[in-house]
Amino acid sequence: MTPAPVPEPVEGRTVAVRVPATSANLGPGFDTLGLALSVYDELEVTSLPEPGLEIEVSGQGAADVPRDASHLVVRAMAYAYEAFGRRMPGLRIVARNVIPHGRGMGSSGAAVVAGLLAAKGLLEGDVEMSSDDLLRLATELEGHPDNVAPALFGGLTIAWMSNDGPQHKKLLVHRGVSPLVFVPEFTMSTSLARSMQPLQVPREDAVFNVSRSALLIAALIQSPELLLAATEDKLHQDYRADAMPVTIGLVRDLRAHGYAAVVSGAGPSVLVLADGPGRRLEAAEIVARSDTPWDALMLAVDFKGGTVRDITEGST
Template sequence: MSAAAAASAEATPSTEATPSRDALLGRKVHVKVPATSANLGPGFDTLGLALARYDELEVEVVGSGLEIEVHGVGEGEVPLDDSHLVVRAMAHTFARHGRALPPIRLVAHNSIPHGRGLGSSGAAIVAGVMAAKGLLEPEVEISPDGLLELATELEGHPDNVAPALFGGLTIAWVTPDGPRHKKLMVHRGVSPLVLVPEHEMSTALARSLQPQSVPHEDAVFNVSRSALLVAALIQSPELLLAATEDKLHQSYRAEAMPETDRLIRRLREAGHPAVISGAGPSILVLASDPSERADAARLVEETADTAWQALPLAVDFLGATVTPADGP
């Protein structure tokens, strides 16, 4: 079931509706979550895009203990105990529904790079929330707003978890009643290219470089570009170069990722709509068609000062899914 198609219900139903631990024994689900790129230039902490590169995992309720296997990205690096982010997100979701997390076996196959600005932590949180949702069904239903609220409580802001949950281009905002989102379909010509360096970047460090206030004219500049970016992505891709201009965050972070800054400048001077992906240091090029994407990849290969992995990715339109998994 797609997160976007989740039934409308309260985020926290009564504990009487939750299945017992014995009833959960043997339940097994498969979860698939896309990578994301947040900000997209001017849309700081608001706009996000789901990309067709995925982390997949299977979770089974077992009789006792906690067993975690990680394959691919993060293998041998991420914790294999209850501090694992997927497990924490599952436990949080169960707790919000009045239950303790039962003993589980978790097998993760990861392909989203860690620490590169492609939403790996958001994907792990969404994976845990969706896994818990799948195990609690059909006794418990969680609405789309409920899923977003649970994920945002752990992530801190909704710009990465919204596209991971719902796919496509998302606009996320926070109200007194919790986070909300609007999903939009992206123009079929938009052809994302992600450029991934070998080094990582701390999101906390990137955020620490942000000033507490910005000039009025810079704020107005970004409001105009953010509005234009939505129009460019859903209707007029030829406007993407102008629409991805930013004065709120990228220049302040440039000193912490000089290779990223140099390559973005080179790409934009050549006419390619390049921006920092999330907190960086990866770069997102929002090409207006596949031929422009190929030209951008070629420019990077021929002129980049350091090694970059070029990933031509489609936009993911489905978002996170959870389905019953076959038994052993």
Template sequence: MSLVRAGLSLDVRVPATSANLGPGFDTLGLALSVYDELEVIVLEGAALEIEVTGSGADEIARDASNLVVRSIAHVFADVGVEMPGLRLSARNGVPHGRGLGSSGAAVAAGVLAAKGLLRGIAELDDRALLRLATELEGHPDNVAPALFGGLTIAWSGEAGPRHKKLLVHRGVSPLVLVPGYTMSTSAARSLQPQQVPSEDAVFNVSRSALLIAALTQSPDLLLDATDDRLHQNYRAPAMPETDRLVRALRAEGFAAVVSGAGPSVLVLCDGPGRRLDAVALADAVTDAPWEHRMVAVDVQGGTVRNRAEATSSRS
């Protein structure tokens, strides 16, 4: 019998993320104001009910193999508590298979849901949340901004995965260009060589350091700061339209990069007005339609709240 009481109801919200940001391969991530929302209700017994709407709904599992469910179960197993029966209602706003962190968002949502369910039974701090999410996702660069918001630097060491959250300069205005086709992260990773020239590694180290300064202090440096030699060129043959769009935007001075593993394009403009110019250029150089999303940097990250407490606080 689970220690979690039946009837407990939670609301979870997790932002989309864009990883790499050009040179910061497997290290830098940015939370964006596009969200997955999850309602969790504890049931009697061991029943599992799943409802999904929004992006990817037709392909998402409705059983224990569901990634959110697996993430919740992973946390419960880690703390040695039996998982209760659950009803999950997911509303997916994060596009699936587009390089905007949909799997990281699902993992973060599950980990945060577990934290809410285990409140008063087992306490989970930020380091534990990141460790558990990274064990599921494999890399911390997407789950860190999904959990904590803002710009995150993620790394792993002897103490496990760690992160540092930074506030982004208010002049940075993100634009996301989303195509109608998808890209597999594993397929994108398979195109990269195991070794790269030392001059390319040095190039990316310098640009990654510059990118932190550009995003936090000097948005006028974003074009130079988002240049990359480690992964985007190797992956370009798998998504030629994405590569074409990135090159066209950069040629006109826009800090455009492949978002995560692609195929979406992230443009980091140095002012909101510049996003309109980027959209006009994108429409002019692409054959197929791309969805334009003028988003903000999410500074809060993932949230979980008890619905009963939220209701009582408003009354």
């Protein structure tokens, strides 16, 4: 039986992609909860008539990211094209990176999502990628859905694995929640942070985190005054303390002052979920007096998630 021919790629199309930063875990919601934040990486991707890659990168990590097929955006695009039986065209990619790299703000998840959305945009009219398709492919590439779900869909997301693959539920965050991220100069390896997790934890610690995770959902969508209690954690942050003592020290200091501070993702950034803009400013003032320099990012919750649009000259 002769195999069906692989359709030729559409040439000359240009798409613009925008993907938010994310913060995963949020304290007790280890590998489950994620929040989209108003810091964005942006791409313009053009399909070319001839094979090859042209990659321009500016901003965060520009000196370090590869300019070949090992670039994470290109790898994600190739993965999507292969998954749908399409031949990837030559590409021109112009990337403007704003999300800090290696700081626990979902930069790798954003790159994966950006690549998948770029593929979705370039294949529009030939292949239709659903939200479920995008989450499945992103999770296969990233290994877990806690960062890619909010990057794709925005807001607060609960992500879990089922027999049918990764699933998510998006929730809208209470307007009183004011995120603040303290970004240090140093970085943290996600793989190193995850390697410090024990394979088993005490039953009482598991129960503790189940209760706090449930409370955190209520705090984020309805009762921000409960955020301090709701962000307590016994499953992952203390186990990683030796790898990032400065980060853990700041989390503990802010919590002692009554602020809902947690390690952002795998760290080393610190996320504060303040229950109002005034409280957020107070937290920033405390950190400004510390010996360690921290870049304070006053952010909003991104409710839209990743976007892609056709900007081909002459398109409507």
